Amino acid sequence: METQTNSLKMKISGEVILPQDFNYQEARTIYNAMIEKQTAVIVKCKHVEDVFTAVNYALLNKMEVSIKSGGHNGPGLSLVDDGLAIDLSLMKGIQVDPKKKTVTVEAGCTWGEVDKATHEFGLATVSGIMSTTGVGGLSLGGGHGYLTRKFGITIDNLVGAEVVLADGQVIHTSKDENPGLFWALRGGGGNFGVVTSFEYRLHPVKNVVAGPMFWPIEQLETTLKWYRNWLPTMPDEVYAFYLVAEVAAGDPFPKEIHGKKVCGLLWCYTGPQDQFERIIQPAREVAKPLFEYTAEMPYPELQSMFDDLYPKGYQWYWKGDFVREISDEAIEEHLRFSRVPTPLSTMHLYPVDGAAHQVGKNETAWDKRDARWSMVIVGVDPEPANNEKIKTWARSYWEALHPHELGGAYINFMMEEGQDRIEASYGENYKRLQKINTKYDPHNFFHVNQNIKPGK
Known part of the structure; x- marks a missing residue:
C-alpha cells in the first residue's frame, strides 16, 4: 500500500495527504464540525487528470470514495472513514463568456468566486444564499436561492458538465451529448461520477434591492398567514424567504434588539x-x-451577507421538507417551536415557485416541481456541548411539521436519513435514476452520498 501511495503522489499534480502529514487535520476539516471522519487518503486535485488518477487508485485498492467540492454537506458525505476523499477545492478555473451569457466553472469554486467573476459583466446565475458554498454539491442537488423565482433553480440553468465516470472515462454531457446522464445530474446528486466542471446560463443581474425585515416572534401567526397568501401573487422579480431566528449581536442590528426572538423576511x-x-x-x-x-x-454583497455569521467550524444539524401549502395546522406547529434554542439556530422557508414551476417534474431529476417552498430547520452552535439541544429542537420541530408537508426534501437539506427519504425526495423519477446509474455506475462505486442504488 505504501508503494502504491508513493506512486500516487508521483502522478498527482495537486496533493496527496495522509493521516501522518502535518496538514491532514486541516484537510479533513469540513464546514460542519459535528462530523468527525478519519479519511485514509485525501487527494487534492488540480486537474481532471488528477481526478482520473484518484478514481483508478481507489478502484485498484478497493477503497470507498467521497467527493468534496466546498465541504458544506450537512452529514459530511464529502469525507469517508478509511477511504479516499477526492478533494476538488484546488480546481478554481472560471471562464465567463459575456456574449453567450454563460460561465464555465471548475468544481472547486465557491459561489462567491463565481459571483465575483460574473458580476464584472453585470451577470449572475442561480445559486444558494451563502457565498462560501461550493458549486458542486449545490448544483447536483438541484440548487435554489435568491434568483429562483425569476430564473428557476440552479439545474434549470445548467447547460453542460464534464464528468469522470466510475470506469475512468472522462466525458462531456449536455442536452445533446449523453442526454440521459445530463438529465440525471440535474438534481440526482453525486451518484453518477465526479463532475469536474459545470457550464451555467447567465442572466442580467447587477444590483438588487435586498435585506432583512424582522417582526417580533409574537407576530408569527399573523405574518405567516399573510405571507403564504401574498407571495404566490407577486411577480417573479419578488423573492422573500420567511424565517424564525434570534437577532445577532452586531451590525447592522441596533443593540436594543440583540438577542430578540423574531420572525421575518429576507428580501x-x-x-x-x-x-x-x-x-x-x-x-x-x-x-x-x-x-x-x-x-x-x-x-455578491447579498450572497455573502451570512458568511461572517456562519463561519466554518460550527456544529450543525438540519432537517428539511418540501412544502406545497402552509396550512393553519402547520402554522400552529411553527408557533410551538419558533423560539430557537441557540442564537444561530433558525428555520427558513425558501420559495421554489415562479420560474421553477415552468419546468416539468420529469424534465430533470428534481421531482417536486409542485412545491412552493423548500423548508429547512437548522440547529447551529459553536459549542459541541449544545449538540443534543440543537438536535432535539430540529428533530422535534420537523416531526411536528412533517405530516403537513409534501413529502421528500431537497437532498442538500438532509442528514443521513435512510433510503425511504431519498426515494420520497425523487418520487417517480427515482426508478429512471436507478436505470441511469446502472449504465454509468453499475457497481455503485460512487455511493457515499444520498445514494441512488443501481437497478433495472
Missing part, C-alpha cells in the same frame, strides 16, 4: 427599483416591523 428584488416601496409596503402594514434594513446592493 431580494430584481425588478424596477422605483417599484420596491409598493412591493414592501404590505409587509409593513400586516404587522409593525421591529427592524428593517433593505437597500440597493451589488448581488
Whole structure:
C-alpha cells in the first residue's frame, strides 16, 4: 500500500495527504464540525487528470470514495472513514463568456468566486444564499436561492458538465451529448461520477434591492398567514424567504434588539427599483416591523451577507421538507417551536415557485416541481456541548411539521436519513435514476452520498 501511495503522489499534480502529514487535520476539516471522519487518503486535485488518477487508485485498492467540492454537506458525505476523499477545492478555473451569457466553472469554486467573476459583466446565475458554498454539491442537488423565482433553480440553468465516470472515462454531457446522464445530474446528486466542471446560463443581474425585515416572534401567526397568501401573487422579480431566528449581536442590528426572538423576511428584488416601496409596503402594514434594513446592493454583497455569521467550524444539524401549502395546522406547529434554542439556530422557508414551476417534474431529476417552498430547520452552535439541544429542537420541530408537508426534501437539506427519504425526495423519477446509474455506475462505486442504488 505504501508503494502504491508513493506512486500516487508521483502522478498527482495537486496533493496527496495522509493521516501522518502535518496538514491532514486541516484537510479533513469540513464546514460542519459535528462530523468527525478519519479519511485514509485525501487527494487534492488540480486537474481532471488528477481526478482520473484518484478514481483508478481507489478502484485498484478497493477503497470507498467521497467527493468534496466546498465541504458544506450537512452529514459530511464529502469525507469517508478509511477511504479516499477526492478533494476538488484546488480546481478554481472560471471562464465567463459575456456574449453567450454563460460561465464555465471548475468544481472547486465557491459561489462567491463565481459571483465575483460574473458580476464584472453585470451577470449572475442561480445559486444558494451563502457565498462560501461550493458549486458542486449545490448544483447536483438541484440548487435554489435568491434568483429562483425569476430564473428557476440552479439545474434549470445548467447547460453542460464534464464528468469522470466510475470506469475512468472522462466525458462531456449536455442536452445533446449523453442526454440521459445530463438529465440525471440535474438534481440526482453525486451518484453518477465526479463532475469536474459545470457550464451555467447567465442572466442580467447587477444590483438588487435586498435585506432583512424582522417582526417580533409574537407576530408569527399573523405574518405567516399573510405571507403564504401574498407571495404566490407577486411577480417573479419578488423573492422573500420567511424565517424564525434570534437577532445577532452586531451590525447592522441596533443593540436594543440583540438577542430578540423574531420572525421575518429576507428580501431580494430584481425588478424596477422605483417599484420596491409598493412591493414592501404590505409587509409593513400586516404587522409593525421591529427592524428593517433593505437597500440597493451589488448581488455578491447579498450572497455573502451570512458568511461572517456562519463561519466554518460550527456544529450543525438540519432537517428539511418540501412544502406545497402552509396550512393553519402547520402554522400552529411553527408557533410551538419558533423560539430557537441557540442564537444561530433558525428555520427558513425558501420559495421554489415562479420560474421553477415552468419546468416539468420529469424534465430533470428534481421531482417536486409542485412545491412552493423548500423548508429547512437548522440547529447551529459553536459549542459541541449544545449538540443534543440543537438536535432535539430540529428533530422535534420537523416531526411536528412533517405530516403537513409534501413529502421528500431537497437532498442538500438532509442528514443521513435512510433510503425511504431519498426515494420520497425523487418520487417517480427515482426508478429512471436507478436505470441511469446502472449504465454509468453499475457497481455503485460512487455511493457515499444520498445514494441512488443501481437497478433495472
